[in-house]
Amino acid sequence: MPYPESPFIANFNYNLITGLLSDQSEENDGKKISNSNENLGKTLNWLCSAPLSTSIRVNTLKSNNEDLMELIRDHFKKNSIGNSPTIYLHPLISNTIIIENEPVDGKTFNTYEKEIIVDAQCASAVLRGAHIYAPGVLGMVSGCQVNDNVSIYADIWKKCKRGFHKVYNESPKVFIGNGRVLLQRHQLFGEKAVTNGIAVEVKEILSGCYPIGEDIFPAGYGLLQNLPSILTILALSPAPGDTVIDMCASPGNKTTHIAELMKNEGILVAIDKTPRKVEQLKRRCDEFGAKVSIFQADSTKILDLSSNNMRNVREGPPFASETFDKVLLDAPCSVLGKRPQLINRMSENEIKSFVPLQRKLFETAVQLLKPGGTLVYSTCTITLAENEGLVAWALRKFSQIELIKPSLSLGGNGWSGTSLTTEEIDSVQRFGPDQTIDSVGFFFACFRKKI
Numbered sequence: 001m002p003y004p005e006s007p008f009i010a011n012f013n014y015n016l017i018t019g020l021l022s023d024q025s026e027e028n029d030g031k032k033i034s035n036s037n038e039n040l041g042k043t044l045n046w047l048c049s050a051p052l053s054t055s056i057r058v059n060t061l062k063s064n065n066e067d068l069m070e071l072i073r074d075h076f077k078k079n080s081i082g083n084s085p086t087i088y089l090h091p092l093i094s095n096t097i098i099i100e101n102e103p104v105d106g107k108t109f110n111t112y113e114k115e116i117i118v119d120a121q122c123a124s125a126v127l128r129g130a131h132i133y134a135p136g137v138l139g140m141v142s143g144c145q146v147n148d149n150v151s152i153y154a155d156i157w158k159k160c161k162r163g164f165h166k167v168y169n170e171s172p173k174v175f176i177g178n179g180r181v182l183l184q185r186h187q188l189f190g191e192k193a194v195t196n197g198i199a200v201e202v203k204e205i206l207s208g209c210y211p212i213g214e215d216i217f218p219a220g221y222g223l224l225q226n227l228p229s230i231l232t233i234l235a236l237s238p239a240p241g242d243t244v245i246d247m248c249a250s251p252g253n254k255t256t257h258i259a260e261l262m263k264n265e266g267i268l269v270a271i272d273k274t275p276r277k278v279e280q281l282k283r284r285c286d287e288f289g290a291k292v293s294i295f296q297a298d299s300t301k302i303l304d305l306s307s308n309n310m311r312n313v314r315e316g317p318p319f320a321s322e323t324f325d326k327v328l329l330d331a332p333c334s335v336l337g338k339r340p341q342l343i344n345r346m347s348e349n350e351i352k353s354f355v356p357l358q359r360k361l362f363e364t365a366v367q368l369l370k371p372g373g374t375l376v377y378s379t380c381t382i383t384l385a386e387n388e389g390l391v392a393w394a395l396r397k398f399s400q401i402e403l404i405k406p407s408l409s410l411g412g413n414g415w416s417g418t419s420l421t422t423e424e425i426d427s428v429q430r431f432g433p434d435q436t437i438d439s440v441g442f443f444f445a446c447f448r449k450k451i
């Protein structure tokens with residue numbers, strides 16, 4: 001078993017994933033609700049492994065499918081040490097390039113005597129195709145020279161001290177792959193340590209993922225983006241001339257997609273609460289040629305309930321109710337859908353903290369939406385409470401909205417365990433281990449405001 005079986009620590013309360021918050025259960029009119037435990041085991045295992053492919057969304061404001069495919073193919077021709085990957089346009093999802101991982105089932109990897117130890121976060125990035133940057137290296141055996149081949153191991157239990165110099169046998173280490181040393185010990189550790197740059201170029205990865213970065217094509221031509229995120233915006237279906245708001249927008253992966261589908265025609269507003277993230281969002285939109293009105297604000301407070309709001313939408317919040325044709329609420333969440341996760345140390349209180357915020361944001365979203373308009377709610381987490389639980393709460397609270405099934409429904413059904421009907425469970429989109437799309441754990445639901 002190369003990966004751990006669950007990213008969570010031994011005494012983790014799995015009811016946080018499969019159960020509802022106590023106040024949500026009370027709202028279910030006393031109906032007896034069972035938890036979705038049947039889905040859990042498979043999901044945990046799946047979370048620890050990497051997706052079987054990498055997807056790149058083409059930014060048609062700056063490039064096109066053929067040119068970007070050509071650049072990617074050229075990169076692999078020049079840089080592959082083994083087979084080149086299979087690269088193709090997704091047959092159903094427009095402007096999306098797929099790079100298939102190399103099948104690794106049954107493959108044996110040579111390991112080298114010399115080794116490096118990386119932290120769990122760095123190991124996850126490597127399993128998704130990243131090289132190893134200087135800050136990610138915890139240990140490197142003494143005597144490693146530039147160009148030496150090394151095996152790469154993850155210290156999942158956070159026991160390895162930075163600067164460790166021997167073969168690491170203190171606690172279980174997980175083999176991740178092999179690479180070539182570019183920076184030596186004296187450059188990585190100590191007072192004169194470098195803080196950036198690639199320390200080890202990854203050559204073979206346990207996940208079969210091909211090392212790839214966005215530096216293989218000019219900035220803004222495309223984006224490494226998970227398929228469910230792309231499908232979320234296709235479900236929102238923004239069109240030229242629309243007035244659209246992205247309520248939690250940074251770093252702008254979905255905002256830039258919205259701008260692209262709008263062909264930069266209409267009004268697109270993007271909000272984020274954190275000033276640093278707003279700067280990041282502005283940079284991404286510039287890079288992608290996306291015309292967006294960007295504001296720093298708390299999206300739970302952007303609604304003006306007075307009846308005489310004459311402000312132009314482009315001036316920013318507060319906005320009058322029923323201003324937007326399309327609303328995206330890509331909510332802050334517990335991010336438990338990330339893959340691969342080798343270890344997750346999020347506390348119970350942290351996991352529980354998101355639902356109240358998601359509800360407040362949703363309430364604002366409903367009010368900002370025009371009758372007949374579309375609202376998409378999405379998270380990159382797997383908990384019942386933040387996904388189906390939120391949808392069940394929303395349908396009970398807001399009689400003016402209804403759930404609609406996206407025309408391109410490549411996700412699976414929602415989990416049972418809430419008051420959602422079978423038809424509603426079939427309308428939401430949950431991405432997990434059973435779907436043909438093997439991506440990250442993700443959820444979205446699409447609503448329409450009744451006229």
Ligand SMILES: C[S@@+](CC[C@H](N)C(=O)[O-])C[C@H]1O[C@@H](n2cnc3c(N)ncnc32)[C@H](O)[C@@H]1O
Binds near residue numbers: 253271274298330332
């Ligand atoms: C899931 S991330 C959004 C990712 C983004 N939509 C994308 O695809 O690139 C959630 C974002 O919500 C922001 N956020 C959290 N609370 C917020 C609030 N009350 N108002 C606005 N933004 C908020 C966070 O700063 C974070 O950038």
